[in-house]
Amino acid sequence: MKIKILGPGCANCANLEKATKQAVTELGIDATFEKVTDYADIASYDIMRTPGLVVDEQVILSGRVPTARQVKDLLAPLVG
């Protein structure tokens, strides 16, 4: 699973990354993390509020910082 954290490097992005890493560990998923900080790249995912969470090139969340449990709920169905 390829996970991207979208955001210009604000506190929210760091919190999103932390929650996602925790969810990934708890689910036991094999995932790679990448930070996307360039505005042009962020915008190309059509995200208008940072931070954004992209899994395998699909935007699954934007504009808020979820808890690790919420990320787990979002990721669980994507584990094939």
Next chain:
Amino acid sequence: MSAALQTSARRASVRRWGGLALAAVAWWGLYLANQPFWDWLLGSVAGLDLTSRLGSGVHFFFYDSVKIVLLLTGIIFVVTVLRSFMSVERTRALLGGKREGIGNVLAAGLGVVTPFCSCSAVPAFIGFVASGIPLGVTMSFLIASPLVNEVAIALLLGLFGIGPTLMYVGAGLVIAVVAGFVIGKLKLERHVEPFVFETKLRGKAVDSSTDLTWDDRIQMGLEEAISILRRIWPFLLVGIGLGAAIHGWAPEDFFATYAGADNPFAVLIAVLVGIPLYSNAAGILPLVDALYAKGLPMGTLLAFMMATVALSLPEVILLRRVLKPRLIAVFVSVTALGIIAVGYLFNAVL
């Protein structure tokens, strides 16, 4: 749904709305008790003369701090819950295909009701423009959003009442509509960084406003109130501190002499001073409150506040990522001119 599930759903709903009602009553009680409490504590217990400089300054500081924190918590909570039904994505969809003119009006109105933080100004700008929304309409949205915000409305309402609040909101909307319209008419598209137009929107926008339960929305309201208070408390303390100092120590006619209604340059100077200043309504309004009590005209004060919250150095630096200097200069000057006009108009009619 089984009977057991229904009972537990009903119980959850009683807990949710009952809790909210209790919180509202507690809020109202604190709000009413605020002034008598400080009168009693500072006047009777501490023995301060509340008409003296020190006494009135200290009283202003504590009374205003509590009042403003209460107002902010209450109104941010309510506004966030209401706004959770809107989203930037929905706003963009509503603006899609609208002509300039009507588009500017709609964009300014939506700028007020859409949950939006200026920290997202850049991605939102790209998302709007790249999806074909005209530059001027996008600017109307970006001007209205910080200018007419829930913090400003909460505090104006609490400190000055409904009249000045409506004036402020109306003026803010007019400035956003007109400034955006003018920027659109000036055909400045080539002063937008080219990558914005080249951005291909390949993703599918996620609308974060759907699929929320009432519990989610209430949770969001609480989190937002706490996070805004955490972000603005330094501004608030400095603002209230300055306000208290002015309240207690500044000579009665000092400001009125230099920046009163007789000085034709007062609005102009207030706006020029306010533009580079970075603060938010929470830091500015206690000052405005104290200066108003010292006899400064409302138009000058509102213009100062608008210039401070709508335009700032950090915001300009942020927008530089997507706008070239010429367009930034036009954006700042058109908005500033609008604010100056509003200041003089209010001073003339009030």
